[in-house]
Amino acid sequence: MSLIKYESPIREPLVDGHKTYHDVTEDICHTIEAKPTRLWYIGFGISVALLLFGVYSVYREVTYGIGQWNVNRTIGWGWDITNFVWWVGIGHAGTLISAILLLFRQGWRTGVNRAAEAMTIFAVMCAGQFPIFHMGRVWMAFFTLPYPNTRGPLWPNFNSPLMWDVFAISTYFTVSLLFWYSGLIPDLATVRDRAKTKFRKHFYGVAAFGWTGSTKHWQRHESLSLVLAGLSTPLVLSVHTIVSFDFATSIVPGWHTTIFPPYFVAGAIFSGFAMVQTLMLIIRRVMNLEQYITLGHIEAMNKVIVLTGSIVGVAYLTELFMAWYSMGVYEQDHFFKYRIAGPYGWSYWLMMTCNVVSPQLFWFKKLRRNIAFTFIMSIVVNIGMWFERFVIIVTSVYRDYLPSSWSIYYRPSIWEIGFYLGTFGLFFTCFFLFAKYFPVIAIAEIKHVLKTTGETYKNDMEGLEKMTDEQFYEVTHHDDHHDSTVKVAQH
Amino acid sequence: MSVKKFVVGCFDDEKVLFPAVSKVRKAGYKIHDVYTPFPVHGLDHAMGLRETSLHTAGFIYGLTGTTTAVTFMSWVFTKDWPVNIGGKPHFALPAWIPITFELTVLMAAVGMVLTFCYICQLAPFIKKHHFHVRATDDLFVMVIECTEKTNEEELKNFMAGAGAKEINVQVAETGWWIGRYDREQQLYKEPSVA
Numbered sequence A: 001m002s003l004i005k006y007e008s009p010i011r012e013p014l015v016d017g018h019k020t021y022h023d024v025t026e027d028i029c030h031t032i033e034a035k036p037t038r039l040w041y042i043g044f045g046i047s048v049a050l051l052l053f054g055v056y057s058v059y060r061e062v063t064y065g066i067g068q069w070n071v072n073r074t075i076g077w078g079w080d081i082t083n084f085v086w087w088v089g090i091g092h093a094g095t096l097i098s099a100i101l102l103l104f105r106q107g108w109r110t111g112v113n114r115a116a117e118a119m120t121i122f123a124v125m126c127a128g129q130f131p132i133f134h135m136g137r138v139w140m141a142f143f144t145l146p147y148p149n150t151r152g153p154l155w156p157n158f159n160s161p162l163m164w165d166v167f168a169i170s171t172y173f174t175v176s177l178l179f180w181y182s183g184l185i186p187d188l189a190t191v192r193d194r195a196k197t198k199f200r201k202h203f204y205g206v207a208a209f210g211w212t213g214s215t216k217h218w219q220r221h222e223s224l225s226l227v228l229a230g231l232s233t234p235l236v237l238s239v240h241t242i243v244s245f246d247f248a249t250s251i252v253p254g255w256h257t258t259i260f261p262p263y264f265v266a267g268a269i270f271s272g273f274a275m276v277q278t279l280m281l282i283i284r285r286v287m288n289l290e291q292y293i294t295l296g297h298i299e300a301m302n303k304v305i306v307l308t309g310s311i312v313g314v315a316y317l318t319e320l321f322m323a324w325y326s327m328g329v330y331e332q333d334h335f336f337k338y339r340i341a342g343p344y345g346w347s348y349w350l351m352m353t354c355n356v357v358s359p360q361l362f363w364f365k366k367l368r369r370n371i372a373f374t375f376i377m378s379i380v381v382n383i384g385m386w387f388e389r390f391v392i393i394v395t396s397v398y399r400d401y402l403p404s405s406w407s408i409y410y411r412p413s414i415w416e417i418g419f420y421l422g423t424f425g426l427f428f429t430c431f432f433l434f435a436k437y438f439p440v441i442a443i444a445e446i447k448h449v450l451k452t453t454g455e456t457y458k459n460d461m462e463g464l465e466k467m468t469d470e471q472f473y474e475v476t477h478h479d480d481h482h483d484s485t486v487k488v489a490q491h
Numbered sequence B: 001m002s003v004k005k006f007v008v009g010c011f012d013d014e015k016v017l018f019p020a021v022s023k024v025r026k027a028g029y030k031i032h033d034v035y036t037p038f039p040v041h042g043l044d045h046a047m048g049l050r051e052t053s054l055h056t057a058g059f060i061y062g063l064t065g066t067t068t069a070v071t072f073m074s075w076v077f078t079k080d081w082p083v084n085i086g087g088k089p090h091f092a093l094p095a096w097i098p099i100t101f102e103l104t105v106l107m108a109a110v111g112m113v114l115t116f117c118y119i120c121q122l123a124p125f126i127k128k129h130h131f132h133v134r135a136t137d138d139l140f141v142m143v144i145e146c147t148e149k150t151n152e153e154e155l156k157n158f159m160a161g162a163g164a165k166e167i168n169v170q171v172a173e174t175g176w177w178i179g180r181y182d183r184e185q186q187l188y189k190e191p192s193v194a
Helices: A021-033 A038-064 A078-090 A093-103 A109-134 A138-144 A161-194 A198-207 A215-248 A260-286 A295-326 A329-339 A345-363 A371-397 A414-437 A443-453 A455-466 A469-476 A484-490 B014-026 B054-080 B093-119 B152-162
Strands: B003-011 B030-035 B126-128 B140-145 B166-173 B176-178
Touching (some): A021 A414, A021 A443, A038 A414, A078 A109, A078 A260, A078 A371, A078 A414, A093 A109, A093 A215, A093 A260, A109 A161, A109 A260, A109 A295, A109 A443, A161 A198, A161 A443, A215 A260, A260 A295, A260 A345, A295 A345, A345 A371, B014 B030, B014 B152, B054 B093
Antiparallel strands (some): B003 B166, B030 B140
């Protein structure tokens, strides 16, 4: 029994329905044990088809060279790096939810963190493809690794932001993967112990690493999660900061701005949460998890979206202000003639509408809790965020120092688009497999918060609030209140 | 690793489990372990387990990463192959901050996870004795080790009195072995429950 008599009416239950521990296991594991639905096969089939098209596009690029894309000497980065930054940005929400919200003690993260972390890992996998294949001679990619080689040994340039990126992205991927998998181990053990078929017993037996649920192991597991969260928090901020350094440390007008790191990080969280919304709204519907991913969860994420969207908006305006205020003629021309106007002006205004104007609608509670509206907005935001990167990359370079090399008519080739579609294929192939074969919600974490945030608890609290102080004392201070161990339990 | 005899009591509510743990400890029985489906906060203290020092290990791994990155990059750029990059200093500490930070995090995380797996003896293809399959679902399974002095019947009655819903006696291997979960590979069969 709780020692607190009052419960804030603002806090909604995190788990709806009067669930027992076994109900939680049952609700989350039943999709793993059921046969895939037709819808799943169709979605998976489309994803694999996209992936194969992507593989063919990459094959063309590797065989015939970067000329398969329409990037040119002026616009060297084009769609490729746009897609890279976009995917990395999406890959930020998972770690934000699982790490930063863990440190901030936000209970609602438990419903969405597992799927968001998986999304992070798959998004970073997709992101990594772009700079690697942009190298052109992709078979030389290992030259970025600092290993004792026969070329001197000649080391990579550790002072280069592009080199920092190699370290940042690979560290981020590794740490996210470890964080995600160490959280999965106890839940995989739950699936293993329920398994009926031979294959499932073996597969989940291997995957669960022989987890037993021992108290000592849980104690270490908690410590591990907390420290990994503590490490991931600065890590997730550093990764997009370093990605922004790719631009900010250059001397190209439009890139050379000190606001880039916080602006990129806010944008990353913004687009990441939008992607989490897209996926969660589908998952909760298809897998009948509405009681775990509640309207409260969706509203909380929409609040993050409106906050980060506004930060991004302030950053856009700051850039314009600084261009004007700096009196730098190239900076001014760049922003006011080439970016918000000019042949690519439409992309700037599309970005402004999608990222700054439309998320403001989330100030209305009705819209924050409207599922259809949230779904549409989540896609609008991600379109806007793709155009943000396109604007930054293309509009900063298409009119460079020599008017003779200006390039106004950059259009991606089909293989450039194919590569992008291919990463969608990779992302959704992985996500479909994850959603079918892994527990999409952290079972143990839900059970952990069930008694303090579930609907049953909330109803009990209403009863407590009506009591007089004497009655409350009677109920809460029962016979073993002098027992020290019970006090520990109530913490 | 050894084979031992255990009395196993299953509880379905952590509110009953906590007083039971203290009663069992006060009565002088040796708790082998309590298996729970989720981390029950305070249970480790109630059982008298000491705090884990995994985070200290993580700190040391992190420092190793920091030192490795800084020493390696300074060696490369000042001793092994000093490249003149626009006349900038060879010892460019500010430019090394990102990589130093990333390596710190990487080593701390990888080191901690490997240490965690090692001290908890977790790895693929490892098999352990599970006292109850529902220990990962909704039961809190308290396992008490029997010594030669233990009176099994008395202990079982004691557990029932403490609120255990299901009680049995098992002989089990306490360590791990290489095995598959789809095969019957218990190293020692449980004796018929008395």
